[in-house]
Amino acid sequence: MIHPVIEKETFPLDNDQYYFAGSHGSELYLGNRKYPLSFTTVDTALTRKETVYLQPDRPSYPFRNISVKAVFPFYYVYDGTVPVILRGKIGSKRPLTVSFQDAYFHQLAVIDSATFALRTQSAETKNLLLAKLSLGERDVQLYPNILKKQIDGVFDMDGxxxxxxxxxxxxxxxxxxEFIVTSPELEKIRQFNTIDTTHTAQIKITQLSDGRHQMQAPPVKVNNSSVLHRGLLFNQSLLRGRHESRNAWRNAxxxxxxxxxxxxxxxxxYLYRKKGEKLNSFHITEKSFYALYGKQLVRYKVTGQISKYFEPGEAENPFKE
Structure with a gap:
């Protein structure tokens, strides 16, 4: 184990449903599953917190699974079951609809203010796949060959x-x-392995009479949440390594x-748990690593053991020729 983060401050929160939506400069942005239309700003030194409640331009949307992301200067409110994406300027309470019924999706990643990567499902094969939504052309481009099927094309491709x-x-x-890294255009692909040895998904699937698949037994989950920052992937591993202490694994x-x-x-x-609470969400900035445990937000200082591997600060597509 390396020791690249040092705990510095802890900040109390009012509930345990927060998750990281993004950051910029001296601000962290949080979403909340209990109050899905809330947008919370916390300063990076963990001294102040402010929450605003967002007011979509069309309150009649049948929301079922709202998420919030922030990439300065905008935040995005989305629900792939509607499906809808709204965009607002950070500081504003009124996000406007920028996409409605263009594509159903399970997950969204921001490429730029008018382009999004989506994880969706093929209408023909029912397999999971990646797609790109471009607002200017109202165009959805499918990329069915990036994710690789092993068993059923759904649970085995989850991630x-x-x-x-x-x-x-x-x-x-x-x-x-496994993890896959692609260019923002989803056209150039690199495939890498994590240090775990689970090459094939350990899942058992039953096909129902209506064609849907159902998990037959609890699966062996390898990877949980992950974050990208300046050329590094930070991944929460869920399986204990061969040489790792059982005691540390139970408490961290x-x-x-x-x-x-x-x-x-x-x-x-290791990130040692606070009051027995497991890690809910984490985020990294230039100098700090932030973690959410229950009703606590914790800041850790990032040391040179990690920061020396960061790529240059200016955002640059490493796939560019």
């Missing part, structure tokens, strides 16, 4: 779609030791760090 806007996208499989969450331009494992570190 997290994340972005480092202006640089790259990544998709981390939940049930196998493990973050593995990988480079995104080559098959290179930087190292792993």
């Amino acid at each position: 997290n779609l994340i972005s480092d806007p202006g640089r790259l996208l990544a998709y981390i499989y939940a049930y196998r030791n 969450d493990v973050i593995d760090v990988y480079k995104t331009n080559s098959q290179f494992y930087v190292g792993s570190f």
Whole structure:
């Protein structure tokens, strides 16, 4: 284990449903599952907090699964079951609809203010796949060959779609030791492995009479949440390593760090749980690593053991020729 983060401050929160939506400069942005139309700003030194309640331009949307992301200067409110994407200027309470019924989706990653990567499902094969939505042309382009099927094309391809806007996208499989890195255009692809040894998803599937698939037994989940930052992938690993202490594993969450331009494992570190609470969400900025545990927001200082691997600060597409 390496020791790249040092705990600095803890900030109390009013509920345990917060998640990181983004950051910019001296501000962190949080969404909340309990109050899905709230948008919270916390300063990076963890001294003040402000929450605003967003007012969509069309309050009649049949929302079922709202999420919020922020990439300065905008925040995005979206629900792929409607499907709708709204965009607002950070500081404004009134997000406006920029996409309505263009594409149904499960996950969204921001490429730029008018382009989004989506994880959706093929109408023909029912397999999960990635897509790109361009607002200017109202065009949805499908990329069915990026995600690789092993068993059923749904559960075995489950995972997290994340972005480092202006640089790259990544998709981390939940049930196998693989992650994919792509250019923002989803056209150039690199495939890497995590240090876990689960090459094939350990899942058992039953096909129902209506054609849908159902998980037959609890799956072996390998990877949980992940974050991209300046050429590094931070991944929350869920399986104990061969040489890891059982006691540490019971009391801490493990973050593995990988480079995104080559098959290179930087190292792993423990985040010891606060009051028995597991890690809910995490985020990284230039100098700090932030974690949410229950009703607590914790800041850690990032040391040179990690920051020396950061790519240059200016957002630049590493796939550019």
